[in-house]
Amino acid sequence: MARVQSGTPCATIARMTTQPHTKIPTPNGNLALKALQTILRTRSPLPALEVFHGALGKVFRANLPSFKPIMTAGAEWARWLLVEARESFLWKAPKDPIARLLRDGLLVADGEMHDSMRRLMNPALHRNALVGYVESMWRATDRIAEQWQPHETYDMLPEVRKIALLIVMETLFSVDFMPHITNYWAALLHTLRYISPGIWVLWADVPRPNYRRALRHIDNYLHQIIRLRRAHLTQTGAQPNDLLGILVSAEGVDDAMIRDQMLTMIIAGHDTSTGLLAWAMYMIGADAQAAQRLYDEVDSVLGDAPPSMEHLAQLKYLDRFIDETLRLYPPAHLGSRIAAQDLTHEGYLIRKGERVTYSIYVTHRMADYWQNPGDFYPDRFLEKPVPYSFLPFGGGARNCIGAAFAQVEAKVILARLVQRYRFTLLQPHVHMHMAVTLEPRPGVIMRAVRR
Numbered sequence: 001m002a003r004v005q006s007g008t009p010c011a012t013i014a015r016m017t018t019q020p021h022t023k024i025p026t027p028n029g030n031l032a033l034k035a036l037q038t039i040l041r042t043r044s045p046l047p048a049l050e051v052f053h054g055a056l057g058k059v060f061r062a063n064l065p066s067f068k069p070i071m072t073a074g075a076e077w078a079r080w081l082l083v084e085a086r087e088s089f090l091w092k093a094p095k096d097p098i099a100r101l102l103r104d105g106l107l108v109a110d111g112e113m114h115d116s117m118r119r120l121m122n123p124a125l126h127r128n129a130l131v132g133y134v135e136s137m138w139r140a141t142d143r144i145a146e147q148w149q150p151h152e153t154y155d156m157l158p159e160v161r162k163i164a165l166l167i168v169m170e171t172l173f174s175v176d177f178m179p180h181i182t183n184y185w186a187a188l189l190h191t192l193r194y195i196s197p198g199i200w201v202l203w204a205d206v207p208r209p210n211y212r213r214a215l216r217h218i219d220n221y222l223h224q225i226i227r228l229r230r231a232h233l234t235q236t237g238a239q240p241n242d243l244l245g246i247l248v249s250a251e252g253v254d255d256a257m258i259r260d261q262m263l264t265m266i267i268a269g270h271d272t273s274t275g276l277l278a279w280a281m282y283m284i285g286a287d288a289q290a291a292q293r294l295y296d297e298v299d300s301v302l303g304d305a306p307p308s309m310e311h312l313a314q315l316k317y318l319d320r321f322i323d324e325t326l327r328l329y330p331p332a333h334l335g336s337r338i339a340a341q342d343l344t345h346e347g348y349l350i351r352k353g354e355r356v357t358y359s360i361y362v363t364h365r366m367a368d369y370w371q372n373p374g375d376f377y378p379d380r381f382l383e384k385p386v387p388y389s390f391l392p393f394g395g396g397a398r399n400c401i402g403a404a405f406a407q408v409e410a411k412v413i414l415a416r417l418v419q420r421y422r423f424t425l426l427q428p429h430v431h432m433h434m435a436v437t438l439e440p441r442p443g444v445i446m447r448a449v450r451r
């Protein structure tokens with residue numbers, strides 16, 4: 001598949017660059033100090049972003065040594081970046097660890113390569129395919145939860161990570177990952193650390209010695225799965241019935257390309273869901289009233305039956321509970337693009353090659369769109385949010401290909417856990433940690449007792 005650059009020049013955008021431009025504001029010393037105090041108080045850089053946006057408006061430029069992205073927030077900028085000016089931006093910043101890790105994976109690819117891969121993979125993640133995944137989802141939940149002992153305490157973050165990993169591997173690649181979790185756990189966490197925000201932001205070539213070994217371990221495993229599937233399809237002539245089958249059967253898609261897509265789905269498809277589920281479990285423990293409404297709804301809709309697609313349609317409060325969790329704690333809290341040409345928006349000049357980000361986190365907490373934005377209040381979703389003010393799955397043509405999958409998955413797992421367990425939160429003080437996705441730290445420490 002040919003590597004094609006996107007960024008078709010847009011006549012209106014090009015013409016606008018001849019207008020006089022407004023300078024993009026940067027934080028001064030006092031504001032930087034205020035932001036630093038916020039970071040120290042909240043133990044997270046995200047509320048500091050709110051400080052900058054509050055003082056400087058919806059656009060400002062971060063002013064770190066060798067890292068000066070344009071930071072935007074709000075529905076208008078998100079719509080512009082993701083939809084209106086989409087053709088003028090690239091996703092891939094080749095030196096970013098995520099691009100080095102995923103190579104030609106859907107998340108980081110651009111142009112025709114991206115679009116054709118997305119068309120190829122879409123059917124496996126389309127709403128129609130999800131009915132067939134529901135049973136795998138609740139069974140994976142049971143397999144992990146049945147290991148819990150009533151008097152033990154557990155950090156729900158790794159517990160839901162295991163569930164999410166089992167589900168991605170089973171539904172998309174027909175692989176039972178349970179016997180392999182222990183073998184690949186450390187390597188997976190190592191790989192996630194490699195792409196988490198860190199010193200590489202300022203020093204792109206910082207040595208990361210153990211990462212290579214971890215990645216080799218995972219790559220060998222993925223290539224073994226691909227080889228076995230290729231052999232199986234050749235011997236039996238069977239029709240592909242999952243994402244791996246689609247990829248292996250597609251013309252012109254070699255093993256290296258399949259590895260890139262598999263790793264993309266494993267990383268993008270489990271780490272985000274882990275973040276969402278961990279925060280949802282935290283809210284079940286932290287908000288007794290909301291939790292009670294969940295229990296009442298799940299009991300009346302499911303009774304003793306395992307969740308089915310028909311049940312999911314009736315779990316309306318669970319929908320709102322999940323949306324509110326995604327609003328306050330969006331696992332993918334920031335999107336990033338690289339300008340493929342000079343362009344102008346709202347009088348600001350953006351130069352070719354500059355990085356422009358949109359903050360999902362800040363947008364989800366802006367008083368312009370949300371009343372009492374810091375409160376956890378699921379019923380606010382009884383009303384439709386302003387378009388592009390709620391974008392946990394991004395927007396436009398590059399929105400999350402797994403959005404429907406993730407919503408069904410979260411509903412199945414949470415409904416099944418609530419149906420079968422009572423949870424007690426033992427450590428209510430958590431802060432938002434910016435790993436690859438937004439995680440509760442030091443963890444969601446809970447006791448789970450079978451109902």
Ligand code: HEM
Nearest residue numbers: 107268269272273276332335392393394398400401402406
């Ligand atoms: C709660 C769960 C999830 C959240 C919050 C989430 C969030 C997002 C967001 C915000 C984007 C767009 C990023 C951007 O604009 O740059 C995205 C893209 C993507 N997501 Fe998800 N995601 C989730 C689950 C999943 C799942 C389950 C899968 C796969 C099984 C997946 C696969 C992808 C891929 C491949 C892309 C890139 C799509 C493209 O560029 O065409 N995600 N996700």
